[in-house]
Each structure stands twice: as structure tokens, then as C-alpha cells.
Amino acid sequence: MSLRALTGIFLLLSLLGCGKSFKNDADSASGTVKVQIIAPGSVSEDTDSANPYAFQIVDLLDVYDLVSASGKYAQFYTRASRSETRLNGTQPHGQYMKNKDGVFIPKNFLTQQIATLYYHSQNMLRLETSLDFETKRTLPLKIVLDTPVLNTNQSENNAFYDGELDAIIFLKYSEENLPLSLNGGVFAHEYFHSIFEKLVLKALKTNQIFSLPITINKLIHNKTLQRAKSTDLSTNADRISKKLAAGSLSLETENVKWYYTLLVKGFNEGLADYWGWQYVHDSAFIAHSLPQTITTRKLDLKTQNIDTLQLLSETEMLSIVYQVSDSEDEKLDLINAFSYLLGSRVALFFKSYSEKIQQERKLSDIEIKKLMNQAVIDFVKTLAKKLPQVTMASNQSELISTYSLMYDFISSQEIKTKNECEFLRAFLENDSKWSSKIECVGTKITAKGEQ
Amino acid sequence: MNHVLAFSLILLFTLPSFALRISLFPIAVEQRYTENENQDLYMQKMDSSLAAAFSFSSYQLGLETAKWSYESSAPLISYRETYTELNSTHLFLMSSANESFHFYSGIGVGIYESKLKNSFNGLVNETNSGQILFASGIASVQFIYSYFHAALDFRLLMGKDYRPQPTPSATFKIGITF
Numbered sequence: 056m057s058l059r060a061l062t063g064i065f066l067l068l069s070l071l072g073c074g075k076s077f078k079n080d081a082d083s084a085s086g087t088v089k090v091q092i093i094a095p096g097s098v099s100e101d102t103d104s105a106n107p108y109a110f111q112i113v114d115l116l117d118v119y120d121l122v123s124a125s126g127k128y129a130q131f132y133t134r135a136s137r138s139e140t141r142l143n144g145t146q147p148h149g150q151y152m153k154n155k156d157g158v159f160i161p162k163n164f165l166t167q168q169i170a171t172l173y174y175h176s177q178n179m180l181r182l183e184t185s186l187d188f189e190t191k192r193t194l195p196l197k198i199v200l201d202t203p204v205l206n207t208n209q210s211e212n213n214a215f216y217d218g219e220l221d222a223i224i225f226l227k228y229s230e231e232n233l234p235l236s237l238n239g240g241v242f243a244h245e246y247f248h249s250i251f252e253k254l255v256l257k258a259l260k261t262n263q264i265f266s267l268p269i270t271i272n273k274l275i276h277n278k279t280l281q282r283a284k285s286t287d288l289s290t291n292a293d294r295i296s297k298k299l300a301a302g303s304l305s306l307e308t309e310n311v312k313w314y315y316t317l318l319v320k321g322f323n324e325g326l327a328d329y330w331g332w333q334y335v336h337d338s339a340f341i342a343h344s345l346p347q348t349i350t351t352r353k354l355d356l357k358t359q360n361i362d363t364l365q366l367l368s369e370t371e372m373l374s375i376v377y378q379v380s381d382s383e384d385e386k387l388d389l390i391n392a393f394s395y396l397l398g399s400r401v402a403l404f405f406k407s408y409s410e411k412i413q414q415e416r417k418l419s420d421i422e423i424k425k426l427m428n429q430a431v432i433d434f435v436k437t438l439a440k441k442l443p444q445v446t447m448a449s450n451q452s453e454l455i456s457t458y459s460l461m462y463d464f465i466s467s468q469e470i471k472t473k474n475e476c477e478f479l480r481a482f483l484e485n486d487s488k489w490s491s492k493i494e495c496v497g498t499k500i501t502a503k504g505e506q
Numbered sequence: 507m508n509h510v511l512a513f514s515l516i517l518l519f520t521l522p523s524f525a526l527r528i529s530l531f532p533i534a535v536e537q538r539y540t541e542n543e544n545q546d547l548y549m550q551k552m553d554s555s556l557a558a559a560f561s562f563s564s565y566q567l568g569l570e571t572a573k574w575s576y577e578s579s580a581p582l583i584s585y586r587e588t589y590t591e592l593n594s595t596h597l598f599l600m601s602s603a604n605e606s607f608h609f610y611s612g613i614g615v616g617i618y619e620s621k622l623k624n625s626f627n628g629l630v631n632e633t634n635s636g637q638i639l640f641a642s643g644i645a646s647v648q649f650i651y652s653y654f655h656a657a658l659d660f661r662l663l664m665g666k667d668y669r670p671q672p673t674p675s676a677t678f679k680i681g682i683t684f
Binding site: 077078079080091093108109110133147150154162163167230231233 | 541543545576579580581582585587626627629631634635640641669671
């Protein structure tokens with residue numbers, strides 16, 4: 056071999072060796088890292104931001120590896136698959152450009168997603184640890200992107216929490232609006248399902264009454280939801296109520312199970328919607344990604360087709376449960392759809408209550424968030440104690456109603472003003488059990504004439 | 507810095523008088539085997555490439571410029587990154603099959619600058635990487651006949667933003683030589 060050839064090979068090898076020094080800035084970024092994400096101003100403390108979603112520069116904390124956006128708070132998977140309860144997948148490879156101010160700018164959509172979701176995970180987990188409860192959570196949070204890892208008919212435009220995998224999953228987004236993975240409210244909603252799973256649903260696993268499949272915590276198809284919303288429950292409810300009272304209709308085991316499935320899923324969805332709302336302070340947060348939900352999921356009375364704050368009554372719930380379906384799948388769809396209807400009303404109550412006490416007590420946004428988040432978590436803890444003790448009901452009066460659960464919540468509240476009391480009283484009076492039977496004495500709700 | 511620039515300009519303008527042969531390549535096609543955001547490897551064609559070479563007895567100095575871009579998008583969001591490269595290649599004659607066919611190998615050293623334009627819902631954000639050094643290992647097969655010069659280069663490129671590391675590339679150039 057000639058000297059020239061040897062020199063050439065030497066040059067090439069030295070160059071390849073030097074390749075190691077061509078490291079990207081992101082390769083060595085860890086700890087606290089400044090990145091540009093897309094988020095609402097209310098989330099990143101840029102409260103002056105007029106646009107609900109905009110570019111924001113934020114600090115990602117405790118990052119182990121910026122390229123894959125893995126750290127203390129989150130870990131990402133793409134091309135994911137499941138083997139039983141185990142999640143397998145590839146870690147994404149993010150690409151960033153570091154600007155002169157040391158801020159890492161995502162260079163593509165995948166990188167934008169992982170950086171943004173890491174920030175929301177960090178916020179959710181830090182919020183969670185600031186509250187008084189045992190989270191039973193394993194860190195980091197697992198997040199799956201663009202991969203259907205579940206046996207579900209829907210392969211796109213959806214996000215859900217999978218309790219078995221303990222992962223938040225974002226399917227491919229094909230609409231023309233804000234991608235679900237960048238929607239902070241949707242992330243907070245799914246995140247709440249993980250809290251509810253760990254505290255409530257796990258505690259219910261041994262109770263046969265809750266043995267019906269509670270479908271994956273996912274966003275539901277809007278048409279199904281619209282149909283549920285336009286169903287006139289009152290006529291049906293009266294009929295069912297009369298039949299049950301006359302004894303011509305009995306509570307069957309399966310229907311009691313469906314009743315409680317609807318109840319639990321309704322509260323799970325409702326509290327998750329509240330969690331989403333409190334995070335982004337936006338009553339139509341889902342509509343940024345799925346505009347059609349503006350007619351069903353927006354948290355206001357008009358959208359929910361009600362004049363006053365109310366839930367579904369026992370008989371309305373039973374009228375849903377007693378609707379005839381051809382198959383278990385169809386019944387599951389029906390119960391699922393109505394659980395979102397109940398959920399929106401639960402969320403609307405918590406949102407309105409939050410606004411009421413903020414106004415009455417003149418609390419800052421941070422103060423009210425902390426107060427209400429703790430109140431919601433305490434309520435979830437109450438559900439986790441109460442629901443596993445549910446036994447099979449043989450008549451309607453033995454069923455736990457939505458209002459009785461809310462009564463537990465209201466009883467635990469330290470009511471500070473007369474207006475707060477009147478607000479809660481008016482809400483409870485929507486239930487026939489309390490209608491015209493309670494009053495506010497000072498700041499206390501009592502039975503009429505009890506004084 | 508000004509001294510370096512002045513020296514480079516002097517070198518550039520005096521080189522032709524020292525070179526045995528000057529080649530200009532108005533047609534240069536480059537393909538790179540690069541990685542996209544999903545970590546899939548694919549062939550990326552450079553948008554434009556221009557090259558010139560100054561051949562001495564057993565050394566060839568090449569000057570090249572290339573431009574290419576990468577795009578990524580989702581609803582309401584788009585990213586476009588444009589790279590501009592200025593490269594110098596230093597090739598050494600390894601062997602010649604005959605008077606027309608030559609085999610070179612060597613290295614390349616250059617600078618690139620990338621501009622990232624990302625937009626979201628009408629808001630536009632632009633970031634510039636500044637000038638960044640990159641290097642390459644090169645093997646080149648060249649055919650020279652009369653005024654005709656063709657070269658096929660195989661390269662392994664290394665730059666801190668290039669993925670994979672190194673990035674394989676193939677460049678085919680056709681030009682005139684005198």
C-alpha cells in the first residue's frame with residue numbers, strides 16, 4: 056500500500072474519531088433547560104398573553120436527556136406496543152436549535168410535542184405533590200405519541216389514560232386545529248384520570264358491582280354525545296320511577312351495575328374536566344382541538360342545556376340504564392355517552408363553585424386553585440372510601456345518588472359567607488330529597504325547622 | 507479575523523495561477539442519507555449545489571456551496587429549516603487507472619448556517635444557528651477527458667446538527683475543465 060493511501064486512510068479515521076466532538080447542543084443539555092413550547096399564557100405565567108395558545112419560553116426541570124425529553128417528570132414512547140401490561144416502544148429523538156439566549160427551539164413537530172408535554176407533566180406532578188394525599192404514583196409519567204397501543208376502533212383524534220399501562224396515550228391527530236398533544240387542558244384532563252384510577256378505580260376492583268367494563272378513559276365521539284344530550288330524560292324518568300314504585304319493574308343486578316358504572320365514570324369524567332379547566336382556565340378547552348365539542352363539552356349552563364346547576368337525578372340515571380340496547384357494546388356506548396353528560400354537569404358545578412368562592416373570598420388565581428384542587432382531591436379520597444362499600448341495591452332508595460355524593464362534598468366544605476351557602480343550597484335543592492327541605496342559617500345548611 | 511479573510515481572498519484569487527487545472531461544475535447533484543423526525547432514514551436531495559476544483563500535481567482543492575431545507579408540519583404549526591453550506595475539500599490523488607480515471611481521497615472542512623422558521627397560528631418565530639463548523643471524509647472517482655470533468659464523491663459528513671452522525675452522502679458533478 057502506498058504512503059498516499061495510508062495517509063488518506065489515516066485522515067479519514069482521524070476525522071471519524073473527531074466526529075464525537077460534533078455533538079449537538081441538546082445532547083449535553085440536562086437539569087434545568089429553557090425551551091420554547093406552545094402553551095396557553097395562563098399555564099406559563101404569561102398572563103398578559105391574549106392568544107390562548109402561543110409560543111412560550113419555559114424552564115423544563117430535572118431533565119436527564121433533552122433529546123428524548125426524558126427526566127424526572129416524563130418519559131416518551133413512539134412506535135409503542137404492549138405485551139400484556141408492559142409498554143414497549145422507542146424513545147423519540149428530538150431536534151433543537153439553541154438560540155443566542157440559550158433557549159432550545161424545537162425543529163419539528165415531534166420535538167415540539169415532547170417538550171410541551173414534558174412541561175405539562177412537570178406542572179401536573181408538582182401540583183400533585185403540593186397537595187395533601189398519597190399519590191401512589193411511579194415516576195416518570197409515561198406518555199405515548201402517535202401510536203395506537205390499545206384494541207380500540209378509534210385510531211386517531213383521541214387521547215386517553217390507560218390504567219393497565221399507566222400511560223397517557225395520544226393518537227394521531229388529523230383535524231385542522233390545535234393538536235391534542237399540545238392542548239394543555241386535554242393533558243390535565245387525562246392526567247386526572249390517572250389520579251382517579253390510582254385512588255378510586257383500583258379500590259373498586261374487588262367489588263363485583265363495579266365489574267362491568269368501564270371503557271378506556273377517552274374522549275368520546277361527538278355525535279354519540281350530541282345524541283345523548285338531546286335525549287329527553289324526564290318523560291322516561293317519570294315512567295321508570297312510577298314502575299319502580301308500583302313494583303312492576305324491579306332493579307336487576309345488571310342494571311344496578313350499569314347504574315354504578317354510569318355514576319363512577321360520570322364523576323371520573325367530570326372531575327377530569329374540572330382539572331382541565333382549572334389548569335388552563337378555559338371553559339371550552341377541548342374545543343381548541345375538537346371544535347365540534349363546543350356544543351357538548353363547554354362548561355356553561357347554555358351548552359349543558361340546563362337553567363340551573365344540576366346533576367342527573369337517580370331516576371334520570373335509571374331511565375338511561377333501562378334503555379333497551381341490542382348488545383352489550385351498544386349499552387356500553389350509551390352509558391359512556393351519558394357519563395360525559397353527567398361529567399360535564401359535575402365539572403360545571405365545581406367550576407361554578409370555584410368561581411363563587413373566589414369572588415366571595417376575594418382570592419387570587421393561585422389561592423383558589425390550591426384551595427379547590429385540595430377540595431377535589433379530598434372528595435376523590437371520600438369516593439375511594441365510600442364506593443368500595445356499595446352493596447347490591449334491591450330498591451331505588453338503596454342506590455347512592457349523584458346528589459348524595461355531592462352532599463358529602465358540600466358537608467366537608469367550610470362555608471364562609473351566606474352567598475356561598477345559598478349557592479350550595481340552591482344546587483342541592485335540585486334533588487327531590489332536599490327540595491324545599493333545607494335552608495341556610497348563617498353559613499350553615501340545615502334542614503328546615505331544625506333551628 | 508480580517509487578516510484571515512484577506513489571506514483567504516488572496517489565496518482564492520491567486521490559486522488559479524498556481525493550479526495545473528481548473529474545473530467548474532455548474533451541475534452538481536447531491537443526495538444525503540439523513541434522518542427525519544421519526545428517526546427514519548431517507549434520501550434527501552440538496553436544493554442547489556455549485557462547485558469548483560483546482561487540481562495540482564497530486565492534490566485537488568475544491569470549493570463548494572450547497573443549500574437545502576427540511577420541513578415538518580402539523581395543523582396550525584409549521585417548521586422550515588434552511589441550511590446554507592460553504593465547504594472546502596482537500597483531496598489527494600491515490601491512484602490513476604489511466605489518463606482519464608483518477609481516484610482521490612481526503613477531507614472536507616466547511617461552515618454551515620441554518621435558519622429555522624417556525625410558525626404557529628399566524629405567529630412566526632425565526633432563529634439563526636450562527637456559523638458552525640462541519641467536516642467530512644471523502645472518496646472521489648473522477649473522469650477527465652479533454653475539457654470534460656465528471657466526479658462522483660462519497661462522503662461521510664459530521665456536523666453537530668447532522669443526523670445520523672456521520673451522514674453518508676453521494677455527490678455527482680459534471681463540468682468543464684481547462
